[in-house]
Amino acid sequence: MVKTSLCISGLVFALFTAVIAHAGPTANAAIKKGFIQCGVNTGLAGFAQPDSKGEWRGIDVDLCRAVAAALLGDARKVRYTPLTAQQRFTALQSGEVDILARNTTWTLTRDTSLGLNFVGINFYDGQGFMVTKKRNVKSAAQLGGAAVCVQPGTTTELNLADYFRSKNMKFKPVVIEKLEEVLNAYFTGRCDVYTTDVSGLIAARASRAANPADHVILPEVISKEPFGPAVRHGDDHWLDVVKWSLFATIEAEELQLTSKNVEQQAKTANPVIQRFVGAKGEVGKMLGLDSRWAYNIIKQVGNYGESFERHLTPLGLDRGINKLWNRGGLMYAPPIR
Numbered sequence: 051m052v053k054t055s056l057c058i059s060g061l062v063f064a065l066f067t068a069v070i071a072h073a074g075p076t077a078n079a080a081i082k083k084g085f086i087q088c089g090v091n092t093g094l095a096g097f098a099q100p101d102s103k104g105e106w107r108g109i110d111v112d113l114c115r116a117v118a119a120a121l122l123g124d125a126r127k128v129r130y131t132p133l134t135a136q137q138r139f140t141a142l143q144s145g146e147v148d149i150l151a152r153n154t155t156w157t158l159t160r161d162t163s164l165g166l167n168f169v170g171i172n173f174y175d176g177q178g179f180m181v182t183k184k185r186n187v188k189s190a191a192q193l194g195g196a197a198v199c200v201q202p203g204t205t206t207e208l209n210l211a212d213y214f215r216s217k218n219m220k221f222k223p224v225v226i227e228k229l230e231e232v233l234n235a236y237f238t239g240r241c242d243v244y245t246t247d248v249s250g251l252i253a254a255r256a257s258r259a260a261n262p263a264d265h266v267i268l269p270e271v272i273s274k275e276p277f278g279p280a281v282r283h284g285d286d287h288w289l290d291v292v293k294w295s296l297f298a299t300i301e302a303e304e305l306q307l308t309s310k311n312v313e314q315q316a317k318t319a320n321p322v323i324q325r326f327v328g329a330k331g332e333v334g335k336m337l338g339l340d341s342r343w344a345y346n347i348i349k350q351v352g353n354y355g356e357s358f359e360r361h362l363t364p365l366g367l368d369r370g371i372n373k374l375w376n377r378g379g380l381m382y383a384p385p386i387r
């Protein structure tokens with residue numbers, strides 16, 4: 051009896067939520083203006099960088115395109131605001147951007163005291179060090195006294211200080227805000243070492259070094275850097291939309307739905323796929339989105355693995371811990387049902 055009434059109240063609640071879901075202020079404003087304003091990197095290969103035609107490309111860019119596909123039915127309806135590490139949180143807080151998708155590490159301080167929420171993780175990374183080969187350094191333990199190039203307003207700067215202190219080593223921080231300038235300082239020998247997220251080191255070496263083979267990334271990875279998109283506090287609907295757009299790209303990879311096959315696969319009888327593409331159930335409605343929200347993401351942007359292969363694999367980045375959970379990695383989406 052108790053069980054039955056619990057079930058019934060669960061059902062009533064489910065129906066009720068399906069009916070009351072409304073678009074929140076951020077989604078409404080985006081619908082009205084016809085695009086999403088996305089805060090991205092100023093130019094980090096693989097994450098967000100304009101190509102030769104001036105089109106932004108990268109996995110962070112794909113996240114914004116996914117949200118535009120889900121909300122507006124068109125992945126092209128995004129405008130980009132390039133932001134340095136120091137500018138990024140203010141841009142989100144002030145409403146200059148609707149989403150921050152910029153190789154930004156999820157930390158407790160950022161999640162609580164900056165008035166924003168991280169929606170999930172789109173890349174697991176860690177911090178490393180790069181040196182020129184001719185210095186013949188094999189390990190970070192040999193970096194005592196080194197001049198280290200680093201950007202301010204980053205977790206990188208904080209971890210660097212922690213690491214050297216914990217090893218009882220001295221270092222000379224060379225703190226430079228702009229990416230171009232910090233890379234220039236490293237490549238011209240003003241610093242002995244460049245430190246950032248390992249993905250950033252790989253991207254810089256592949257896309258900016260005159261001769262990539264002249265630079266070595268040391269084996270030590272000194273921190274956890276889970277990157278995720280963030281939104282402002284105070285609009286739970288928007289948080290849900292961005293969160294489930296990210297999950298949809300991960301879930302699609304698990305379901306083996308790709309930009310190439312989703313149209314065909316949408317016709318199969320598999321109930322999980324039927325729900326995903328919006329042919330059955332009401333998940334779109336619950337999110338305040340069109341029933342084809344997830345279909346549009348996959349058709350127009352592709353699944354997480356496609357995005358990774360398009361943007362990160364060519365730089366020499368391995369899937370590593372960014373593989374799906376059922377292939378030995380950490381990428382996992384809760385059920386879309």
Ligand SMILES: N[C@@H](CCC(=O)N[C@@H](CS)C(=O)NCC(=O)O)C(=O)O
Binds near residue numbers: 091093155251
């Ligand atoms: N993940 C770290 C570091 C992010 C970061 O800003 N990294 C630098 C070095 S790869 C960067 O993206 N610079 C590009 C820029 O300033 O636009 C964080 O969230 O604090």
